[in-house]
Amino acid sequence: MSNMRHYFITGTDTDAGKTLVASALLARARLDGLTTLGLKPVASGCEATAEGLRNADALSLMDQTYPATDYATINPHAFEPAIAPHLAAQRAGCKLDLEQLTQTLKPALEQARDLVVIEGAGGWRVPLNTNQYLAELASRLELPVILVVGLKLGCLNHAQLTAEAIKADGLELAGWVGNLLDPGFSADEALYKENLDHLTGVLPGPCLGIVPRISATCPCERAKKAADYLHLPIID
Known part of the structure; x- marks a missing residue:
């Protein structure tokens, strides 16, 4: 994977904005x-469709995947x-199971893509089963991590604990x-800047x-708008 960029996307909590950021990075x-x-x-929280269970987050990632691939590749484990x-x-x-999940993803990870992002579920310590965590997938694959910090009251603590x-x-x-x-959280501009400066200082x-509130309701449009506020990690 030396000629490609592979990352694991996690968040400070559920609904921190992992899918928006992951989709925007792809965009x-x-x-x-x-x-x-x-x-x-x-993915849990899937909707039953004529094609089978479909997850809105996975579909957003699918929209920004190029060349296009099938849904089962993007979301092999879907639950309602x-x-x-x-x-x-x-x-x-x-x-x-971690081993089974790793083997399931192997064909996708062997595809020749410039940027691959793997989005987790919830926060860093979401269980995969009774004795494994989904984050262990990142460890197994030796993936660098991109952390999505949901900017709200309490995020400084959540961000630093997750980074640790x-x-x-x-x-x-x-x-x-x-x-x-x-x-x-951004109403007081000076205080908002102080919070961002703190995060910049403590996160390694x-x-x-920094993605502001995006007004678009279409996931594809939201991702494209958010992309304007992002840059890709620098690869050594």
Whole structure:
């Protein structure tokens, strides 16, 4: 994978904006003339369709994948209940396993793409089963991590704790992205800047951009608009 860029996308919490940022990074890469692939290995909260279970986050990644690929490649494990993935899997009579998940993703990761992002679920310590975490997939694949910080009250604590956990697991924080969730958090411009300066000072990776509130409702349009605020990590 030395000639390609592979990253694991995690967030400070559920709904921090992982999908928006992952899709926007792919959109940024496409604007730069790069080939892309977005993967969502495990997704709960899927909708039943004529084609099978479909997840909105996975579909957003699919929109920004070029050349296009099939849904099953992007989201091999889809579950209907909007609950923790390991519990959704249990209800579906399935047990998620790190080794099996790694082997499932192997063909996709061997594709010749310039940028590949693998989006996790929830925060860093979301369980895969009773004794494994989804974040261990990043460890198994030796992936640098991009952290999405949901900018709201409490994010300083959540961001630093997550960064510490990533480091404790022996992984590199390739960068972080701030995603404004609460407009009130940026109402005081001076205080907002102080918060961002603090994050820049304590997080070990570079800031790849700050995404403001995006008004577009179409996921594809939101990703393209967010891409204007981002840059890709620098590869040595």
